Amino acid sequence: MSTPSGLSRRRFLQTSGALVIGFYVAPRSGLAAMQAPAAPALPDPNAFLRIGEDESVTVILAHSEMGQGVWTALPMLVAEELGCDWAKVRAEEAPAAPVYAHPAFGMQMTGGSSSTYSELDRYRYAGAVAREMLIQAAAEQWKVDPSACRAEAGFVVSGDKRLSFGKLAAAAQKRTPPATVKLKDPKDWKIAGRPTKRLDSPEKVTGQAQFGMDVRLPGMLTALVARAPIFGGTVKGFRAEKAKAVPGVKAVVQVPSGVAVVGEHFWAAKLGRDALEIDWDPGPGADLDTQRLREEFRAAAGTPGTKAAAAGDVDAALKSAAKTVEAEYEVPYLAHAPMEPLNCTVRIGADGAEVWTGTQFQTMDQTVTAKIAGLKPEQVKIHTMFLGGGFGRRATPTSDFVSEAVQVAKAAGGAAPIKVVWTREDDIHGGYYRPMYVHRLRVGLGADGKPVAWRQTIVGQSILEGTPFAPMMIKNGIDDTSVEGVADSPYVKGTASHLVDLHSPKKTIPVLWLRSVGHSHTAFVMETFVDDLARAAGQEPLEYRRRLLSEHPRHLGVLNLAAEKAGWGRPLSGGRARGLAVHESFGSWMAQVAEVSVASGRVRVHRVVCAVDCGICVNPAGVRAQVEGAVAFGLSAALHGELTFKDGRVQQSNFHDYPLLRLNEMPEVEVHIVPSSEKAGGIGEPGVPPVAPAVANAIFAATGQRLRRLPFRLA
16 A cells, blocks of 8 residues: 555545555564564554445555465454454465564564564554444444444344444444453353465466566566676676677676666576676685585584583583483585565656565665665665465565676666576575575483483584674674574473584685574484484483473373374384474474385385464464475475586586476375464474474384485485
8 A cells, every 4th residue: 555645644544435454563573572572552653454335345464475475474363353254354465574583583574483473462462443433333333332332244233233354344444443342251252263265376377477577567678687607706897798699689788787678578588698708717616615614614513613502511511421322413504495486576766666576675675776876775676476475585685686687777877677596496596595504512411321421513604694684683702593402402402411612614615594494404414313322322312302391281282192193102104104393483382294115215204293382373274284394395395496506507407407396206295283372483493393393203103214314315
């Protein structure tokens, strides 16, 4: 929704002819703030609920829809408190503006599995405020006390009198919003908490949904950029004659990221780029080599790092331990590889600019665009399209793919809008990867088999260093995302003497969060190593975890549920074996049991049984879908995902050598949700971390091979 030129927000609220409810999201800092946002208030609206005279209920959302279901979950919260007809509910993406800032991060963004639980009370609050204003309007018209009225199914009802929300909207919007409202007890929910079909499904099924790649504007040109084949490389010079000779090529321009070829359509730009002759200065990254990185990281893992968590005297406890267990783990660089490659369309005018893209970081994109174009942020309009996958790649602190498109549009100098498209190869080679990590562990066990000393060193690049998030999330030299799932693990914290330390080597390889962030590697290490500890202690893996997690009821709750539903302990036929894992991340607890067989050196995952405790569950259908997708995502990394470097270059290029999970590899997935009235947690990412360790533990049960490197490679 945009405010008409010359019309103030106050005047708009007074004269819109429909009920518009604003609710305030106060910027706060820190992950703790995101877990427990402040109580909502009304003064400065930053999202809107709109009730039209046509009975429609439109919820304008500050978060991007990238398949995680916020277009449905958040409107469900509004609809529940409002008491409207769910069939009348619609959703719209909000424009980029400071008032849509995330309650924890102070900027408009989508990530960290935080959209639903960070907005849970505020969206309910918006619906409740609207409900009370509609009731007040009806009560005034009927000359009855508001307490004699109720809202249900899109009507305000009192005795035998009924008025629809649409007919009350104009009168209700003139009312003063109440200072306080009462929210429903979740046990009384009729819409929220029940499996609900997604609002965006019809558009996506019929092909009407508009993703960034679908943008078509009059006179639009398409551009592709030739980027340095080595990270940190720069253009020394280029010859454009052959490119310009390609039919349909309109311009060849140099931009900070490389050389752009602008054409009438994609193929003209593609063939023109292929014809470019560029001399590159490879820069300092020309000697990047995965094997050398591996050796360097392993060497660092043998030296003391920066302390992330420490208690007791680890060395003394190790010396007195009844038994010690040691291991080293390695996980590779990973690309996000969304189905929709990166793209961005830009139009720059004399008085402003417009950007069409699937983005997770509207505020960053708006700010960067304004700076490049010489505009004020409020002169930049961001059109948030549906995202064909994000997984963190469309949330870069540099707004790399957006800023590049703005640079191309500016350098081209014309009035025509320009769409910059990344090919799949560009996407795989283009950087911002999940970092490679090495873990080294040495744990001492007591006579009862429980850990008495825990020493763990982690080596891997920081994804936060140099970003706006560093001051908030790097403390005393520790990038929290590198050690999450270890430094705060109940296994580590439950060991009296423990030490977790970190090395964060600096490399030219650009790195970034990927779905489940640090938990994508730490859960694999922790849950496979705990299986090894159980074996060293002579105890069964499930019972061993129950002992170590005896004071962690939510871990135990999902662990026991997954084990029960999977038939843990019952024999399997067909050469299958089971493995399990349990992990907490993003405020939710997840346990998984994988059934696996191994034949001719090939791992086949047949079934994954999941139990999730995400606190208050808004849309069980959405939760199940997200966990199913997370299993597929996690298996892609566990079975296939690996980026390697040779002579400074990424060796993979497309899905033939960087494969994702295929349909014939997808296991049967069962998802069981723990009923809970606890605070809501995230759900888009918690299903990823337990996948790899559950499968690895099943492989060990089937073959006796302990795999400590991803992706899995059997001997």
